[in-house]
Amino acid sequence: MSAILANGGIKENRRELDFYPTPPEVTHALMKFLFEKTILQAESIIWEPACGAGHMATVIEKYSPDIISSDIRDTGYGQAGIDFLATILPCDAVITNPPFNLSEEFIRHGFQQAPVVAMLLKSQYWHAAKRVSLFNEYPPAYVLPLTWRPDFLFDQRKNGAKGAPTMEVHWTVWARGDIDTKYRLLSKAQL
Ligand SMILES: C[S@@+](CC[C@H](N)C(=O)[O-])C[C@H]1O[C@@H](n2cnc3c(N)ncnc32)[C@H](O)[C@@H]1O
DSSP: OOOEEEETTEEEEOOGGGOOOOOHHHHHHHHHHHHHTTSSOTTOOEEETTOTTSTTHHHHHHHOSOEEEBOSSOOSSSBSSOOGGGOOOOOSEEEEOOOGGGHHHHHHHHHHHOSEEEEEEEGGGGSOGGGHHHHHHSOOSEEEEBSSOOOTTTTTOSTTOOOOOOOOEEEEEEETTBOSOEEOOBOOOOO
């Protein structure tokens, strides 16, 4: 099945295994928030299990150097050939941008590995009857909408051209023991 992603004028078939790199400011905003709330610390062991070319991992490791990066593909970054859904690796946090068609499986599996799970998801992710049971089973601690639209095709733009991205996203954060879901806006952050 081939969906079309429209993102600021560029239309393309969805890339293999949903490989869309995350612009760095998206991960900075999350990590800044998690550190301010002391949900994570510099010594936390973090697993980025769908690391692609490392666009999230390289930001995460600036905050927490003990990072494990893996991907089902050989991307030239991190450990190749690791199917997250078939791997058990206890750690302090799982943070990623899951392939959209496997997002629920990634969330459920993430929670089996770590007390903290953060997933970058489309803004309308929770606006769906089919996700009520997931939300109720694993009530998030935070839903964090980004106050800007990230450009997921930034790696394709030529000569510094700016796109007009249309996709709105948010981070959902689960922190074991904190089931009172809070809604906070995330501002752009640079390190
Ligand atoms: C949306 S990209 C995100 C890449 C990176 N996290 C980033 O934000 O730049 C999704 C990644 O998930 C990987 N992937 C898909 N299915 C996977 C699985 N079952 N286990 C591990 N990685 C998987 C793809 O190879 C792809 O690199």
